[in-house]
Amino acid sequence: MPARSSGRGPEALRRLFSTRTPAFRAVVRTLEKLIDVDVNVLVTGESGSGKDYVAEALHVCGVRAARPFVRIDCSSIPPDLFESELFGFEKGTFTDAKANKPGRLESVRGGTLYLDEIGGIPAALQAKLLRVIEQRQFTRLGGTRPIELDARIIASATDLEPRRQGSHSLRGDLLYRLSVVTIELPPLRERVDDIAALARRFARDAAARHHRPRRPLADETLALLSAYPWPGNVRELASVVDRAVVLEDGSELTPASLPRETLLRGDALVASASRGLWTLAELERRYALAVLDSVGGNGSRAAKILGISRKTLIEKRRRWGRAERAK
Ligand SMILES: Nc1ncnc2c1ncn2[C@@H]1O[C@H](COP(=O)(O)OP(=O)(O)O)[C@@H](O)[C@H]1O
Ligand SMILES: [Mg+2]
Known part of the structure; x- marks a missing residue:
């Protein structure tokens, strides 16, 4: 409430x-x-x-x-x-x-x-x-x-x-x-930009509720949370963060405190993200390209799934293209 x-x-x-x-x-x-x-x-x-x-x-x-x-x-x-x-x-x-x-x-x-x-x-x-x-x-x-x-x-x-x-x-x-x-x-998977703020809020609330210290979420943790499709939506996010607050021993909430059986399972993108320790920008790029791929390259549909405007997606793709060419 x-x-x-x-x-x-x-x-x-x-x-x-x-x-x-x-x-x-x-x-x-x-x-x-x-x-x-x-x-x-x-x-x-x-x-x-x-x-x-x-x-x-x-x-x-x-x-x-x-x-x-x-x-x-x-x-x-x-x-x-x-x-x-x-x-x-x-x-x-x-x-x-x-x-x-x-x-x-x-x-x-x-x-x-x-x-x-x-x-x-x-x-x-x-x-x-x-x-x-x-x-x-x-x-x-x-x-x-x-x-x-x-x-x-x-x-x-x-x-x-x-x-x-x-x-x-x-x-x-x-x-x-x-x-x-x-x-x-x-659904939460269409609100990817809200995941970090919600997770931080749940972490704060859970720390108070369980009498644990307030700890920040590690970057890799936020990357994993942002890439996961959340079939249980905000309720699932709240309970995953709750669990991390209780289980974590370190000074940050790390991927080690996330439930392996759901969050870290199978999903190729997430698995390689956590192996490669991508930055959020890299994760964003790869996720967006995976979404584009899954809708057969349809920019409007991809933008809708990603929760951004078509124009923003076009700008991002232009930027990624320049970065690729500069390599
Ligand atoms: N925007 C939000 N900000 C903070 N907590 C939220 C938000 N939306 C949902 N929650 C929390 O997520 C959980 C699930 O939400 P709930 O309203 O019960 O979902 P539903 O009724 O659609 O199944 C609840 O613990 C709720 O407090
Ligand atoms: Mg309900």
């Missing part, structure tokens, strides 16, 4: 997301516009790309910050408990209802309702939830008293592709209602 002490407003939001990647900068600019308006926001992105972080950042930087942030993990609540968990119930509604119980929606009280992984909302409840979101009121199961839903609603989804047969999918009308604005988070 982003620290509440960071303050409110767009400045505070920018601090939570200091980024050097153009694609992510565009995301942050959109988020700035959303902190103080109540439009429903859908955040999408791969697992670990920061969907919860974005939802919490919108909350702590917005006008509802002093109110509760209520996260409902739609994919982990058993379908038959979903309704009573959300709406609560009145005593005697069903056999186990021994007393009145307020639901999670009641606990929002002017704060943010975060519907995490909306693909997991049981099909049978989607129409009811849509109605509640539209009318901004609901009743407990077995109850008649209307209760106001005073909340900013944020939803997240990892993938909304049609589900396999037999499992449910999300109704279009509910999806449209929840996604007045959609924020698409790029």
